[in-house]
Amino acid sequence: DGGITQSPKYLFRKEGQNVTLSCEQNLNHDAMYWYRQDPGQGLRLIYYSQIVNDFQKGDIAEGYSVSREKKESFPLTVTSAQKNPTAFYLCASLPTAGVGETQYFGPGTRLLVL
Amino acid sequence: DAKTTQPPSMDCAEGRAANLPCNHSTISGNEYVYWYRQIHSQGPQYIIHGLKNNETNEMASLIITEDRKSSTLILPHATLRDTAVYYCNRAGGTSYGKLTFGQGTILTVHP
DSSP, X not given: OOOEEEEOSEXXXXXXXXXXXXXXXXXXXXXXXXXXXXXXXXXXEEEEEEETTEEEEOSSOTTEEEOOSBTTBOOEEEOTTOSOOOEEEEEEEESSSSTTOOOEXXXXXXXXXX | OOSOBOXXXXXXXXXXXXXXXXXXXXXXXXXXXXXXXXXXXXXXXXXXXXXXXXXXXXXXXXXXXXXXXXXXXXXXXXXXXXXEEEEEEEEOGGGSSXXXXXXXXXXXXXX
């Protein structure tokens, strides 16, 4: 079964703690994305990567970091610098950086601050 | 600078057609129009996309105006399970890497 997996489904963070959200895809897609969604709001782009070992900031990158060491993996770290991390986090991938392709989304991780 | 503009909410009666508009007046010639929907607490689901011709698939139809400045997603026979947030997106050419979403339209289908 091809697709995108995100883990865990729910994640709890203590104040001042870094946490890492996992995103894995077995679709052989080149590009991967992280979005944040707050209650009743749309999706906001955090980071994206179009190729291994390269990534770019989205619209709300402050307080987050990513890595892209493997094509199939794009983990997101929520650092202690992110003061309001409680949100729903979605990972997505795209076959190639070309026109006419569609994004595929994972099931999401809900992050809660204790 | 919003890339797409959608009404915040719409209602539709079950069994009737739902017509969801999207304005993308600054769209460039090589950008596609994409539609996704998101049911509560799930990842967005792809519906349909198009460049300039009207498109139809098993889920919906997409009507793009001749000047490509706006489009309409049509769900021909809406069901209660079509209640969701619908996002209109545009991507292609140099903007393809950074895919962003607007606020979307909350469609409520009622009996």
